[in-house]
Amino acid sequence: MSRHLKRDLVILVCVALVVAWANGDLKDLLGIPGWQSYAVRIINMCAINAVLALSLNLVNGFTGQFSLGHAGFMALGAYTTALLTMDMAAKDRVFFMTPLVEPLRNLTLPFLPALVLAGIVAGLFSLLVGVPALRLRGDYLGIATLGFAEIIRLIIQNVRKVTNGALGLKGIPPVVNLWWTLGSAFVCYLMLRNFLASSYGRAFKSIRENETAAQAMGIDLFKHKLLSFFISSFWAGVGGGLLASLLTTIDPVQFKFPLTFQVLLTVVLGGMGSLSGSIIAAGIVTYLMEFLRVVEETHYWGSITIPGIPGLRMVIFSLALVVVVVWYPKGLMGDRELTVAGIKGVLGRVRQRLRIKGGRPA
Amino acid sequence: MQLSMFFQHLANAISLGSLYSLVAIGYTMVYGILRLINFAHGDLLMLAAYIVYYGRGMFHLPWVPSILLAILLTAAIGIIVERSAYRPLRDSPRTTILISAIGVSFLVENLGLVLFGGRPQPFPLPVFFDSGSAQEIGGVRIENVTFAIPVVTLVLLYVLLHIVHRTKTGMAMRAVAKDFDTARLMGIDVNRIVATTFAIGSALAAVGGIMWGMKFPQINPLMGMMPGMKCFIAAVFGGIGNIQGAVIGGFILGVAEIMIVAFLPSISGYRDAFAFVILIGTLLLRPTGLIGEKVAEKV
Amino acid sequence: MILDIRGMKMQFGGLVAVNDFNLSLEHGELVGLIGPNGAGKTTVFNVITGVYAPTEGAITLEGRDITGMRPDLVTRLGIARTFQNIRLFSRMSVMENILVSLHWRLKSGVFDALTQNGKYRAEEASMQSRAMDLLARVNLDGVADSPAGSLPYGSQRRLEICRALATEPKLLLLDEPAAGMNPAESIELMKFIGRIREEFGLTILLIEHQMRVVMGISERIVVLDHGVIISRGTPREVSRDPRVIEAYLGVEKHA
Numbered sequence A: 001m002s003r004h005l006k007r008d009l010v011i012l013v014c015v016a017l018v019v020a021w022a023n024g025d026l027k028d029l030l031g032i033p034g035w036q037s038y039a040v041r042i043i044n045m046c047a048i049n050a051v052l053a054l055s056l057n058l059v060n061g062f063t064g065q066f067s068l069g070h071a072g073f074m075a076l077g078a079y080t081t082a083l084l085t086m087d088m089a090a091k092d093r094v095f096f097m098t099p100l101v102e103p104l105r106n107l108t109l110p111f112l113p114a115l116v117l118a119g120i121v122a123g124l125f126s127l128l129v130g131v132p133a134l135r136l137r138g139d140y141l142g143i144a145t146l147g148f149a150e151i152i153r154l155i156i157q158n159v160r161k162v163t164n165g166a167l168g169l170k171g172i173p174p175v176v177n178l179w180w181t182l183g184s185a186f187v188c189y190l191m192l193r194n195f196l197a198s199s200y201g202r203a204f205k206s207i208r209e210n211e212t213a214a215q216a217m218g219i220d221l222f223k224h225k226l227l228s229f230f231i232s233s234f235w236a237g238v239g240g241g242l243l244a245s246l247l248t249t250i251d252p253v254q255f256k257f258p259l260t261f262q263v264l265l266t267v268v269l270g271g272m273g274s275l276s277g278s279i280i281a282a283g284i285v286t287y288l289m290e291f292l293r294v295v296e297e298t299h300y301w302g303s304i305t306i307p308g309i310p311g312l313r314m315v316i317f318s319l320a321l322v323v324v325v326v327w328y329p330k331g332l333m334g335d336r337e338l339t340v341a342g343i344k345g346v347l348g349r350v351r352q353r354l355r356i357k358g359g360r361p362a
Numbered sequence B: 001m002q003l004s005m006f007f008q009h010l011a012n013a014i015s016l017g018s019l020y021s022l023v024a025i026g027y028t029m030v031y032g033i034l035r036l037i038n039f040a041h042g043d044l045l046m047l048a049a050y051i052v053y054y055g056r057g058m059f060h061l062p063w064v065p066s067i068l069l070a071i072l073l074t075a076a077i078g079i080i081v082e083r084s085a086y087r088p089l090r091d092s093p094r095t096t097i098l099i100s101a102i103g104v105s106f107l108v109e110n111l112g113l114v115l116f117g118g119r120p121q122p123f124p125l126p127v128f129f130d131s132g133s134a135q136e137i138g139g140v141r142i143e144n145v146t147f148a149i150p151v152v153t154l155v156l157l158y159v160l161l162h163i164v165h166r167t168k169t170g171m172a173m174r175a176v177a178k179d180f181d182t183a184r185l186m187g188i189d190v191n192r193i194v195a196t197t198f199a200i201g202s203a204l205a206a207v208g209g210i211m212w213g214m215k216f217p218q219i220n221p222l223m224g225m226m227p228g229m230k231c232f233i234a235a236v237f238g239g240i241g242n243i244q245g246a247v248i249g250g251f252i253l254g255v256a257e258i259m260i261v262a263f264l265p266s267i268s269g270y271r272d273a274f275a276f277v278i279l280i281g282t283l284l285l286r287p288t289g290l291i292g293e294k295v296a297e298k299v
Numbered sequence C: 001m002i003l004d005i006r007g008m009k010m011q012f013g014g015l016v017a018v019n020d021f022n023l024s025l026e027h028g029e030l031v032g033l034i035g036p037n038g039a040g041k042t043t044v045f046n047v048i049t050g051v052y053a054p055t056e057g058a059i060t061l062e063g064r065d066i067t068g069m070r071p072d073l074v075t076r077l078g079i080a081r082t083f084q085n086i087r088l089f090s091r092m093s094v095m096e097n098i099l100v101s102l103h104w105r106l107k108s109g110v111f112d113a114l115t116q117n118g119k120y121r122a123e124e125a126s127m128q129s130r131a132m133d134l135l136a137r138v139n140l141d142g143v144a145d146s147p148a149g150s151l152p153y154g155s156q157r158r159l160e161i162c163r164a165l166a167t168e169p170k171l172l173l174l175d176e177p178a179a180g181m182n183p184a185e186s187i188e189l190m191k192f193i194g195r196i197r198e199e200f201g202l203t204i205l206l207i208e209h210q211m212r213v214v215m216g217i218s219e220r221i222v223v224l225d226h227g228v229i230i231s232r233g234t235p236r237e238v239s240r241d242p243r244v245i246e247a248y249l250g251v252e253k254h255a
Helices: A002-025 A035-062 A070-085 A088-094 A102-106 A111-133 A138-158 A178-197 A199-209 A211-216 A221-247 A257-270 A275-291 A312-327 A340-359 B003-034 B041-057 B063-089 B094-116 B144-166 B168-178 B180-185 B190-215 B225-238 B243-263 B265-285 C041-048 C071-077 C094-105 C110-115 C118-137 C153-166 C183-200 C211-215 C235-240 C242-254
Strands: A299-301 A304-306 B134-137 B140-143 C003-012 C015-025 C030-034 C056-061 C079-081 C171-175 C203-208 C220-225 C228-233
Touching: A002 A178, A035 A070, A035 A178, A035 A199, A035 A221, A035 A257, A035 A275, A070 A111, A070 A138, A070 A221, A070 A257, A088 A102, A111 A138, A111 A178, A111 A221, A111 B265, A138 A257, A138 B094, A138 B225, A138 B265, A178 A199, A178 A221, A178 A275, A178 C110, A199 A211, A199 A221, A199 C094, A199 C110, A199 C118, A211 A221, A211 C071, A257 A275, A257 A312, A257 B094, A275 A312, A312 B063, A312 B094, B003 B041, B003 B140, B003 B144, B003 B168, B003 B190, B003 B225, B003 B243, B041 B063, B041 B094, B041 B190, B041 B225, B063 B094, B063 B190, B094 B225, B134 B144, B140 B144, B144 B168, B144 B190, B144 B243, B168 B180, B168 B190, B180 B190, B225 B243, B225 B265, B243 B265, C003 C041, C015 C041, C015 C220, C015 C228, C030 C041, C030 C183, C030 C211, C041 C171, C041 C203, C071 C079, C071 C094, C079 C153, C094 C118, C094 C153, C110 C118, C118 C153, C153 C171, C153 C183, C183 C203, C183 C211, C203 C211, C211 C220, C211 C235, C220 C235, C220 C242, C228 C235, C228 C242, C235 C242
Parallel strands: C030 C203, C030 C220, C079 C171, C171 C203
Antiparallel strands: A299 A304, B134 B140, C003 C015, C003 C056, C220 C228
């Protein structure tokens, strides 16, 4: 890792600083009650959404395979994490209609192995889905992966003795904190960046650019598409696991297509094929989701009541997606990455322009 | 199981199949011309149902004007969607247009939530289709609406096939579907034909939505989501781009779905998964569908 | 004999694109495959490289049956190609385009690449230097970091040939490499092809639409029209063949 070691360390230090800051050092300084937990919540969601967007971007943006099945793999990860971290008493409280099958009822693991297993379960299912589906291309692949995700969701909804069916799971241990979420986002970013900079990453991108030519240059299309799909689904599973622990309650309805939509929106906004774009967009989308919550809530100002409009947030976001796709199809970053040199360049240009403006006679 | 029960289910199955067919036609026509999965198509069905709901409930319009209004407005919305969200992307990669279509679909659904509210509303029923009014044939009790749906579908199908095969516009539509660029070179106003296609498809979806409301008289802003998905699957199953294929696919899907729920209650929880299994099976085993043409890929 | 095609027929639905196609290539030969537009030349390439499995017939590479083998495996056995309509990885850099062709020989596994360990980095370094070396030999080392899509047309053609060379082929298939070039550029390109043939010890099968481009460079020429070989022989023989002249008369007017 020597080539990037310095930069990675800088990022790591930044992450640690954010965690330390948000964990409460500034709480007293600002003295706003409730502020700290709110900030922590948003940062947690940002990090999880970054993991989800990065992983979807790997398949959609870098490998050029249009997948719409993210929610299904997230569901697998969420349920795996939940079932492996809840203790027997918590499970018995939830599974009062149909008891949980035996080895699972007794089994309780620490969070880290549970989270890794969540990724592995999602990854293994992605192979089952990918082997048939990745023969398809473009819009057909999208609709088939969407179908598989829905099938996974319906299986979860129906296999009551494992998943508690439509009732969902409650009382999932809230292990997740900023270290976990930001740590996962960091590891995910690092892993994808290393991989994409490698020969494998170039093979992925060549498939995106031109499948026929990539194959003619000796690239095994199927193997690489499946590999990309596996890594992507692994991280979708991890993201789902983090989400389950953060929310402490999950049910099958959460994992319908709108969840995939939100991740897709983030990827498109950030730029298909840009890791830093996905991270930035995850921040923006998460923050706006929270910020715009006010428009959906009813407000009372003395005697005046301003009714909230439920659903307005999603109107804004879906409109934003259409606008971005039609007018700014490259999103924030296109397929470029945010680099120190790039930022310096932009700053330099801004400064130059300011100087020119300032120097002009009025 | 009694024979009469079977016929009861069969009647329902044919009725549902007809509804699927009507909506599937819109998918297949748009796909045939633009190679685009018009994700928002199913949501037009919801819009039409709400227009009738408000036309009857809020403006007290008689039945015929409110239905006509719903069809016209839905067709207009179909044209607007094409104009604003698809036409600017016509030269973009196909997945880009698909993302736009997904965005439009969510926009329409959530606008529905904002404007109409999330609570399901009772759909108004004309006296003839009231839940009490039914016919008894040989011990099988079939509601009037269950009868009416296949009849309306067949009439509309006849009219549509007439338009596509016997009129100049229809000929232009087939030409554009066959080869977009050549059709343009031959002096066909491609934009007008695409708009016409969206208008016809949307109008059919509107009829489908209104009849959907009469058959299942509870409407909500997300009601078009699942039927939309299934009708697209029906279109793929039948052979995308082919009107007869969409009709056959719709019928088979509707019938199979009802029969599975009726005769295999143990797997009825997977009712909605069934369509996706058909989709994946079709795409893998026979991507051209039941009666589609093979298209060789150019390398 | 390096390549042998026997009784090959390629049919799409009712359309017979190529029929009863026989061709043998000797080591080190440069053979031109010419014919009017739509004669089925590219189809022959697509069948050799495994894009299509032929309806009938067999293809052997150095005695090994490769009929209907997957394109990436055919490439690994030593056949590389270029495309009539340039198919570069246009958003990737010139260097990366070459590196993609080296990927199939990579020994490092997924885990090595994920962790960027010493084994991977050593291999990456040797790939980079090999790619740079290849680029230098086709005079593209100066633009190694530019996006491939930003190169001028002629350089894109050369890059595509270089990318094919990077797979280390024994047999190189070139699909109308001079398409869209003026006569001077075409001659320049043919010299270039002759040079790499010597340097890399290649056998080359070259599709060309215009006969005069391949005249000077090919040892043998095969003429295809409507999917059937209508003439074969030395350039001199072929250019005097009345059937060839007939097949070309109508076409040269458009061209």
